[in-house]
Amino acid sequence: MNLLSIGGSDPSSGAGIQSDVKSFSEFGAYGLTVITAITGQNTSSFGMIEAVSKKILKNQIESILTDFKINGIKIGMVFNSEIIKTLYQQLKKLKIPIVVDPVIKSTTGGALIESKAIKDFQKYIIPLATVITPNKFEAEILSKSKINSKNSIEKIAKIIQKMGAKNVVITGIEGKNNKIIDFVLEKSTKYMISGDRISSTNHGSGCNYSAAIVFAISNKKTIRESVKFAKEFTQDSIKNSKKVGNGIKITNIHKKDQINAELSQSINEFIKIKNIYKNIPECQTNFVYSKPKPKSTKDILGLSGRIVKAGNEVVVAGSLAYGGSKHVATALLVVNKKFPHIQSAINLKYEKSIISKIKKSKFLISSYDRIKESKDNKIKGSSVEWGINNAIKNLKSSPDIIFHKGDFGKEPMIIIFGDKPKNILKKLSKITG
Ligand code: PXL
Numbered sequence: 315m316n317l318l319s320i321g322g323s324d325p326s327s328g329a330g331i332q333s334d335v336k337s338f339s340e341f342g343a344y345g346l347t348v349i350t351a352i353t354g355q356n357t358s359s360f361g362m363i364e365a366v367s368k369k370i371l372k373n374q375i376e377s378i379l380t381d382f383k384i385n386g387i388k389i390g391m392v393f394n395s396e397i398i399k400t401l402y403q404q405l406k407k408l409k410i411p412i413v414v415d416p417v418i419k420s421t422t423g424g425a426l427i428e429s430k431a432i433k434d435f436q437k438y439i440i441p442l443a444t445v446i447t448p449n450k451f452e453a454e455i456l457s458k459s460k461i462n463s464k465n466s467i468e469k470i471a472k473i474i475q476k477m478g479a480k481n482v483v484i485t486g487i488e489g490k491n492n493k494i495i496d497f498v499l500e501k502s503t504k505y506m507i508s509g510d511r512i513s514s515t516n517h518g519s520g521c522n523y524s525a526a527i528v529f530a531i532s533n534k535k536t537i538r539e540s541v542k543f544a545k546e547f548t549q550d551s552i553k554n555s556k557k558v559g560n561g562i563k564i565t566n567i568h569k570k571d572q573i574n575a576e577l578s579q580s581i582n583e584f585i586k587i588k589n590i591y592k593n594i595p596e597c598q599t600n601f602v603y604s605k606p607k608p609k610s611t612k613d614i615l616g617l618s619g620r621i622v623k624a625g626n627e628v629v630v631a632g633s634l635a636y637g638g639s640k641h642v643a644t645a646l647l648v649v650n651k652k653f654p655h656i657q658s659a660i661n662l663k664y665e666k667s668i669i670s671k672i673k674k675s676k677f678l679i680s681s682y683d684r685i686k687e688s689k690d691n692k693i694k695g696s697s698v699e700w701g702i703n704n705a706i707k708n709l710k711s712s713p714d715i716i717f718h719k720g721d722f723g724k725e726p727m728i729i730i731f732g733d734k735p736k737n738i739l740k741k742l743s744k745i746t747g
Contacts, residue, residue: 315341315342315343315344315385315386315529315532315533316343316344316346316382316383316384316385317334317338317343317344317345317346317384317385317386317387317388317525317528317529317532318345318346318347318348318378318382318384318386318387318388319331319334319335319338319345319346319347319348319387319388319390319525320347320348320350320375320387320388320389320390320392320401321334321347321349321350321388321389321390321391321392321415321417321521322349322350322351322352322353322363322390322391322393322426323349323351323352323353324353324355325353325354325355325356326355326356326357326517326558326559326564327564328357328517328518328558328564328565329420329517329518329520329521330353330390330391330521331347331348331349331390333518333521333522333525333565334347334388334390334521334525335347336567337521337522337525337526337529337547337567338525338529340567341526341529343385343529343532346378346382346384348371348374348375348378349366349374350365350366350371350391350392350393350397350401351363351364351365351366351391351392351393351397352364352366353391353424353426355420355422355424356559356560356561357422357517357558357559357560357561357562357563357564358422358559358560358561358562359422359423359561360420360422360423360424361424363393363424363425363426365393365394365396365397366397368396368397368400371397371400371401372400372404375401375404375405376404379404379408384408384410385410385411385532386410386411386412386413386528386529386531386532387405387408387410387411387412387413387528388412388413388414388415388524388525388528389401389412389413389414389415389439389442389443390415390417390521390524391417391426391427392427392431392435392439393426393427393428393431394427394428394431395428395430395431395434398431398434398435398438398439399434399438401438401439401442402438402439402442405442406442411444411445411528411531411532412442412443412444412528413443413444413445413446413447413524413527413528413531414439414440414442414443414445414446414447414479414524415446415447415520415521415523415524416435416439416440416446416447416448416452416456417452417520418432418451418452418455419451420517421515421516421517421562422517422561422562432455432456435456436456436477437477440456440474440477440478440479441477441478441479442478443478443479443480443481444480444481444531445479445480445481445482445483445527445528445531445537445540446474446479446481446482446483447483447485447520447523447524447527448474448482448483448484448485449484449485449486449520450484450485450486450487453467453470453471453474453484454470456473456474456477457470457473457474459473461487467484467487467497468497468499468504470484471484471497471499471504472499475499480500480501481498481499481500481501481537482498482499483496483497483498483499483527483537483541484496484497485520485523488511489508492510492511493508493509493510493511494508494509494510494511495507495508495509496508496509496541496545498537498538498541500537505538507538507541507542507545509545509546509549510549512549512552512553514552514555514563515562515563516552516555516562516563516564516565517562517563517564517565518551518555518564518565519548519551519552519565522544522547522548522551522565522567523544523545523547523548524544526540526543526544526547526548527540527541527543527544529543530543530544535633539632539633542633543633546635547567548565550567550568551565551566551567552565554566554567554568573603573604573605573615574615574634576603576734576735576736577601577602577603577615577634577658577735578634579735579736580601580603580735580736580738580739581601581617581621581630581634581735583736583739584601584621584628584660584739584742585621585627585628585629585630587742587743587746589626589746590628590746591623591624591625591626591627591628592663593662593663593665593668593746594621594622594623594628594662594663595661595662595663595664595725595727596663596725597725597727598620598621598622598623599620599621599622599628599660599661599662600616600617600620600621600638600639600641600642600643600660600661601616601617601621601642601658601659601660601735601738602614602615602616602638602639602642602643602646602658602659602660603615603616603657603658603734603735604643604646604647604650604657604658605657606654606657607654608646608647608650610637610647611637611639611640611643611644611647612636612637613636614636614637614639614643614646614647615634615635615636615638616634616635616637616638616639616642616643617630617631617632617633617634617635617638617639618632618633618634618635618638619631619632619633620632641661641698642659642660642661642729643659644698644699644702645659645661645698645702645716645729646658646659646731648698648699648702648703648706649702649706649712649713649716649731652706652709652712653706653711653712653713655712655733656712656731656732656733657732657733657734658731658732658733658734658735658737658738659729659730659731659732659738660729660730660738660742661727661728661729662727662728662729662730662742663727663728664717664718664719664720664725664726664727664728665728668728668745668746669717669728671744671745672715672745675744675745677714677715677741677744677745678709678711678712678713678714678715679713679714679715679716679717680705680706680709680713680715680716681705681716681717681718681719682700682701682702682704682705682716682718683718683719684697684701684718684719684720684721684724685721686704687700687701687721697724701716701718702716705718712731713731714730714731714732714741715728715729715730715731715741715745716728716729716731717729730742
């Protein structure tokens, strides 16, 4: 995936296009840049700004658009009216998702847009936005209204939406109990997404947020999924912020953990397996990967949604999260207790043909019978633990596959276990197709 960041250069690399390239790279996307202005700044103070000429701005955009297929664009600092109008002319005909981060002031006090250019920003840049991500302060400036008891956040978001942005996300609203809320106004729905406040003055969090949104929407995620993803990513970058210079901390994108990277890759490979839709059960599929020595399902990464059947294809709904899976993660937790090297699992539809293939293979297979489960246990809701424990209690080495044939109202199921997600795919290739 190729993502383009159009914005200002920040030599501290905390914000602006340098920060976006770091974020895009973290997502596994290729980051391209078009510079609108050069700033002189560090973590303590903001120095000069020099906007680039219309000529070189146009030439940068043409150079990129004639060579690369761009999946998504983020617009950050635009500084003056000439840049705004040039961008509009160059971008208006594109059918690519555009995220607009309406940056007005830097944390260190620099004015990132001339006040006389705000009108043109409203007229030309806001209508380009698939999503616009103002913080509370920026939303108030763009709407020329204060958020207070008379003017709700929704009212302010509607004013901005009327200017032409398809979706409006107002970030950083103080909620109760130390929560920070993002308000989302889509075309015909509105909602809030809440997260913990992480108190740290930092440089870069706004850029991280909008960079994450452009990645997610370009990846065909819904607005709600994209906002959740961006919130999590930004919180993480603030938690990990680092004092690199002498002034405020710079948000820090720590490398996506290995567990996440490996599972993401295997899920991407899984959904591309030919005819795999035939192996997806009614209750859909989850694919999980655990940290070493998991204490609970919170240490196990899984999809907050599922891998779901869509006609003859399968698609990923939701995103990866620790604690994202309940059933498959619980099954893995039980197996891992006895066989600690088993850290990954996937559930598939029970098919007699697969079972007979498995029986002919060298895989260690075990099963349990849900009909034998006591009523008390069923009521307690610990069927998975009970079943898996039953299936492994006499095993001397770790199972490759555990299945059960279902019960009244319970779908039969196969779970494949392995040390790593990629080894699960290997096992899978021997028993399907
Ligand atoms: O975070 C907003 C931002 C965007 N772009 C540039 C910046 C800043 C904040 O300092 O310098 C170039």
